[in-house]
Amino acid sequence: xxxxxxxxxxxxxxxxxxxxxxxxxxxxxxxxxxxxxxxxxxxxxxxxxxxxxxxxxxxxxxxxxxxxxxxxxxxxxxxxxxxxxxxxxxxxxxxxxxxxxxxxxxxxxxxxxx
Numbered sequence: 001x002x003x004x005x006x007x008x009x010x011x012x013x014x015x016x017x018x019x020x021x022x023x024x025x026x027x028x029x030x031x032x033x034x035x036x037x038x039x040x041x042x043x044x045x046x047x048x049x050x051x052x053x054x055x056x057x058x059x060x061x062x063x064x065x066x067x068x069x070x071x072x073x074x075x076x077x078x079x080x081x082x083x084x085x086x087x088x089x090x091x092x093x094x095x096x097x098x099x100x101x102x103x104x105x106x107x108x109x110x111x112x113x114x
Contacts, residue, residue: 009108022096033099
């Protein structure tokens with residue numbers, strides 16, 4: 001079955017960086033567009049970034065453009081989210097999702113605080 005395992009979250013100071021990873025298995029990764037979502041306390045889950053099957057097309061929420069970069073390594077069945085210039089508003093649980101499906105990871109928590 002589909003498995004998505006996120007890692008890389010943690011506590012970081014404002015202005016800092018983190019790289020999230022999502023290791024995928026149980027499906028043909030190279031045929032799947034992937035995405036990252038986040039859910040902050042008391043807010044709805046929102047799309048942060050998405051990437052096409054070969055990585056040639058990427059899209060971002062306006063709130064993270066220029067700070068976050070989504071990428072993938074199809075040899076490792078892994079999708080990444082590089083997050084720079086983190087701010088307290090980026091605090092959330094970050095989820096990996098196979099795009100256009102109901103397959104989600106368990107999430108990894110990111111806390112931006114001094």
